[in-house]
Amino acid sequence: MRLLRSDTDPVRDKFAAARQELSSALIEREDEIDLVLTALVANEHVLLVGPPGSAKSLLLDSVLSWTGGSKFSILLTKFTTVEEVMGPVSLAALKEDKYLRVTAGKLPEAEFAYLDEVFKASSAILNTLLRMLNERAYDAGDGVARTVPLKLCLAASNEWAAPDTGKELAAIADRFLLRKTVAPIRSQAGRQKLLWTRDHAPRLSTTITPAEVGQARLRALTLPWADDAKDALETVLKELAKEGVQPGDRRQFKTVGVVQAFAYLTGADEVRPEHLEVAQHCLWDDPGEQPQAAARVIARVANPTGMRVTQLLLEVEQMLAAADVRDLADAAKAAAKLAEIDRQLAALKGNGRVDKARGYVKEQLKKLKLASIEAV
Ligand SMILES: Nc1ncnc2c1ncn2[C@@H]1O[C@H](COP(=O)(O)OP(=O)(O)OP(=O)(O)O)[C@@H](O)[C@H]1O
Ligand SMILES: [Mg+2]
Structure with a gap:
C-alpha cells in the first residue's frame, strides 16, 4: 500500500529539504539533525549534551529559525528569574487581588522553545518546566492550570546532570524523550571542512508552519x-x-x-x-x-542502515589513523580495507547517507593511493 508517496506530501518534502540542507552545512551532525526533526514531527522534546562549540546552538537555532509560529529562546543561569521565563507578574491584576503573569513573548506563549544550559536553571524554574514540558500546562500562581501551545522544546547542556544533584534535574532530564551526547568532529575530512569553511550556518530554502508540523505529525501517526x-x-x-x-x-x-x-x-x-x-x-x-x-x-x-554506516565510517577513521601511508605494505592493506568497506556500503539499501559515506570512502582511497605514489 503506497498512500504516502513523497510527491503527494509537500510537507514531507520540506522536511527532506531541511534535513539535506542542514546536513550539508553541519559537519558530522546527521544523527542530531534526524533527532531534532523527528522530535518536531513526534511532538516530543529533545536534549543535546556536548562540549562547548560542538554546534549544538548552531543546529538548534537553525531549526528554530526554520519553524514559523511563536518562539522563545533563553540561556539559563542560576540567576535567571522565573519572570524572565514565565513573564512578569501583572500589576493590573494584582490591584484586583489576582496573581497573573504577563506572558507575551515568554515561554507560556511559545510553540517552539530553546532552553540553553537547561540544568543551570533555579529550582523554581525547573519546577515550572517539569509541568510545562509534560502536561503542557502551567499555574500562574492562582491555582488554575492554563494550557500552553508548546510543541517542541529543544534544550542543550555541556554536561549531564550528575546523579548526586538531586531528583529535580533527573526529573527534568526525563522530560526529554530524545536525548543524545554530541561528540566532537571525528574525521580528518570533517576537521578540514571545519577549519577551512568560514561560515557553517545552514541555508534553509524553506520554512515550515506549526500547521504543517501538525500535518506531518498526523501522517506519521497513521x-x-x-x-x-x-x-x-x-x-x-x-x-x-x-x-x-x-x-x-x-x-x-x-x-x-x-x-x-x-x-x-x-x-x-x-x-x-x-x-x-x-x-x-x-x-x-x-x-x-x-x-x-x-x-x-x-x-x-x-x-538499521544508518547505524551500520556510522560503524563502517568509524572503522575507516580508526584504520586511517593507524596506517602509515609511506609504508607500501601498510598502504596496500589500508586500500584493501577501504575497498572492502566500500563493498559493504554498496550492499546497504541506498539512502542519502550511504551515498555520502561511499563518496567519502572513495575520496579517502584516492588520497591514500596518491600519498603512497608520492612516497615511492
Ligand atoms: N560540527 C560542526 N559543523 C559545523 N560547524 C561547527 C561544528 N562544530 C563547531 N562548529 C563551529 O563552531 C561554532 C560554535 O558552535 P556552537 O556555538 O553551536 O556550539 P555549542 O555546542 O552551542 O557550544 P556551547 O556549549 O558553548 O554553547 C559554530 O558556529 C560553527 O562555526
Ligand atoms: Mg550553545
Whole structure:
C-alpha cells in the first residue's frame, strides 16, 4: 500500500529539504539533525549534551529559525528569574487581588522553545518546566492550570546532570524523550571542512508552519508498523531489560510515536525494523553506559542502515589513523580495507547517507593511493 508517496506530501518534502540542507552545512551532525526533526514531527522534546562549540546552538537555532509560529529562546543561569521565563507578574491584576503573569513573548506563549544550559536553571524554574514540558500546562500562581501551545522544546547542556544533584534535574532530564551526547568532529575530512569553511550556518530554502508540523505529525501517526518491526521493538526491550536497562513505561510507549515520526522523515510508508535506529536515543535512563547498550542491542536486533554506516565510517577513521601511508605494505592493506568497506556500503539499501559515506570512502582511497605514489 503506497498512500504516502513523497510527491503527494509537500510537507514531507520540506522536511527532506531541511534535513539535506542542514546536513550539508553541519559537519558530522546527521544523527542530531534526524533527532531534532523527528522530535518536531513526534511532538516530543529533545536534549543535546556536548562540549562547548560542538554546534549544538548552531543546529538548534537553525531549526528554530526554520519553524514559523511563536518562539522563545533563553540561556539559563542560576540567576535567571522565573519572570524572565514565565513573564512578569501583572500589576493590573494584582490591584484586583489576582496573581497573573504577563506572558507575551515568554515561554507560556511559545510553540517552539530553546532552553540553553537547561540544568543551570533555579529550582523554581525547573519546577515550572517539569509541568510545562509534560502536561503542557502551567499555574500562574492562582491555582488554575492554563494550557500552553508548546510543541517542541529543544534544550542543550555541556554536561549531564550528575546523579548526586538531586531528583529535580533527573526529573527534568526525563522530560526529554530524545536525548543524545554530541561528540566532537571525528574525521580528518570533517576537521578540514571545519577549519577551512568560514561560515557553517545552514541555508534553509524553506520554512515550515506549526500547521504543517501538525500535518506531518498526523501522517506519521497513521504509518502502520510492519509485523517484524513490532517484534523487533519487543525484542529490543526484552534484551535491554536483561542488560539492566529498563526505561519507564511512559518512555517505552512514547518511543512508538518517535519511531513512526522517524520512519515518516525517511520517506517510508510503513515502520520497518531499521527505523528503530532512532529509539537508541529514547530507551535508556542513565546517561552513563546505557545509551551504548541501547545502541548495541538495537543494532543487533534491528540492524538499521544508518547505524551500520556510522560503524563502517568509524572503522575507516580508526584504520586511517593507524596506517602509515609511506609504508607500501601498510598502504596496500589500508586500500584493501577501504575497498572492502566500500563493498559493504554498496550492499546497504541506498539512502542519502550511504551515498555520502561511499563518496567519502572513495575520496579517502584516492588520497591514500596518491600519498603512497608520492612516497615511492
Ligand atoms: N560540527 C560542526 N559543523 C559545523 N560547524 C561547527 C561544528 N562544530 C563547531 N562548529 C563551529 O563552531 C561554532 C560554535 O558552535 P556552537 O556555538 O553551536 O556550539 P555549542 O555546542 O552551542 O557550544 P556551547 O556549549 O558553548 O554553547 C559554530 O558556529 C560553527 O562555526
Ligand atoms: Mg550553545
